[in-house]
């Protein structure tokens with residue numbers, strides 16, 4: 589790993605005016621702010637910012653009370669973007685999220701009242717409780733950045749980012765997201781319970797011990813700063829060797845002879861969307877860490893979150909209790925960067 593990383597760390601000479609510097613200061617401040625108010629969640633915070641920078645959507649999965657909603661609300665506080673939250677329930681209607689046209693008798697016209705989907709940052713809480721029609725309206729919004737209401741298609745704002753949460757425990761009254769919808773998320777992050785030390789810090793925080801400290805940054809990030817940072821993240825150099833590493837990683841499960849013992853556990857491996865998401869997220873991670881080139885380490889850090897939700901297990905894997913995350917991890921141990 590180390591030797592591969594060293595070999596691939598050549599900077600891109602064409603990136604002289606690398607635009608990481610001005611937004612990076614405030615990006616660092618946002619990260620610090622989130623870290624102060626969301627204890628022990630640096631990895632989640634990093635992935636939230638990666639999706640923001642890479643123009644992706646994020647699905648956060650975890651048991652109740654792990655700070656999923658809090659993380660999205662804190663991020664919204666630091667971004668000068670319009671923010672809306674949808675709490676999904678089985679009786680939600682597509683018009684509740686897209687908006688609807690209402691008749692104005694005084695003016696004799698229909699007026700469109702936009703729904704929460706027309707906000708730049710959208711928190712979709714408990715997305716697996718939304719019925720399929722609502723999930724499909726969300727799918728259109730996430731994939732095409734548009735919403736169709738009463739036959740009329742309207743563009744969503746730019747940036748538009750969805751932070752969706754789901755709770756893996758409850759099954760009753762839920763509608764598991766179809767594969768096509770899962771594929772729309774750049775990263776799927778799974779949260780685990782904190783350790784005792786972190787738990788104590790959370791208690792201290794909420795007791796007000798840390799809340800009395802001044803927030804590190806009061807400068808919210810506006811649309812202009814986000815779009816500039818996204819441009820910076822897109823310009824990060826992805827060397828042919830790292831591209832090749834990503835492609836070998838994503839395509840390894842499609843080649844039944846590469847690792848037959850693992851391939852037998854997968855019915856449907858990730859599509860090219862997985863490759864694109866992993867590449868874009870890796871660039872955003874490099875940008876976030878202040879580098880202008882992607883290392884295999886970036887790919888390694890994100891591969892499980894970028895690929896596991898796009899991979900469908902075989903009945904054999906399911907019967908053994910294997911998870912997509914453990915299988916992608918096993919591939920990461922066998923597919924080496926060059």
Ligand SMILES: Nc1ncnc2c1ncn2[C@@H]1O[C@H](COP(=O)(O)OP(=O)(O)OP(=O)(O)O)[C@@H](O)[C@H]1O
Nearest residue numbers: 625626627629651652653654655656657658755790
């Ligand atoms: N890492 C953390 N740092 C600070 N506060 C936390 C953290 N984790 C949980 N909390 C606190 O625990 C409570 C529950 O958090 P939150 O509502 O965000 O959980 P959730 O994951 O959205 O739960 P649910 O799935 O039930 O909606 C909140 O008061 C939140 O402030």
Ligand SMILES: [Mg+2]
Nearest residue numbers: 656657713753
């Ligand atoms: Mg919540």
